[in-house]
Amino acid sequence: MANKLVVGNWKMNGSRASNAALLEALKSLQPWSCRVAVCAPFPYLGETALSLQGSSIAWGAQDCSAQEKGAFTGEVSAGMLSEFGCTYVILGHSERRQYHAEPDALVADKAKVALAHRLTPIVCVGETLAERDAGQTEAVVKRQLSAVIHGLGHCISQIVVAYEPVWAIGTGRTATPEQAQSVHAVLRSQLRAATQKAGDMALLYGGSVKADNAATLFAQPDIDGGLIGGASLVAADFNAICRAAG
Ligand code: PEP
Secondary structure, three states: OOOOEEEEEOOOOOOHHHHHHHHHHHHHHOOOOOEEEEEOOHHHHHHHHHHHOOOOEEEEEOOOOOOOOOOOOOOOOHHHHHHOOOOEEEEOOHHHHHHOOOOHHHHHHHHHHHHHOOOEEEEEEOOOHHHHHOOOHHHHHHHHHHHHHHHHHHHHHHOEEEEOOHHHOOOOOOOOHHHHHHHHHHHHHHHHOOOOOHHHOOEEEEOOOOOOOHHHHHOOOOOOEEEEOHHHHOHHHHHHHHHHOO
16 A cells, blocks of 8 residues: 555543644654554544644544443444544454453444544554464454454455554554564555555554654554554654654
8 A cells, every 4th residue: 555544542541631732743854755643542632633724744543342231321323433533443442342341343333423423543453472372363363354354245445454463552562564464464465455556555563663763663564554552642753753754
């Protein structure tokens, strides 16, 4: 894919003041030759949207409900996000799978609802260290992606996939470019079996991407950009990663 995509996942970080400063700094650093987005916590989405109006930076959420509406206390629907002009929604992040016991089928249901509201799901897949050590990496990521392929059918071409090895998230331990590329190649071929548009889909790598390792990761043939956690909270670091994707 020619035009790479770099997405910041702020997770449960920030404040009105620090977000405003971060967004102002990012706006002053644009444009980049890649596509750029930031995914903020729910309460800050409205202000993020306002701040980014007229900029080249898109915004997204970090989750949404699989339900359309109703008695689901604490949930946020895809329709609500869409109403605010949301572009992306991260789904199936390993922290949601781990701390909220989200199964593959739920992630697929969320992706379906998100697409119905014209959001682009960024579906995360990735193995734990124990699964990698047991030689199960390929089986795990294929199972996770397969649930979404099964749920979306030919619409699978409209999602973004993020490979995020759980052992590399927030640990400072990055997959080597070769490790990441080999899993991306597996995912690409799985997508090819489901859609003729697999070559145009963005497959992001996430897991301790930093300014100094981004360029070699992004140079891999099946790595179309990155999902960036910690480094997306520092404008200079996020900017350097976006430049590396150019
Ligand atoms: C993430 O949580 O999506 C992530 C990739 O985090 P980090 O970059 O901090 O490892």
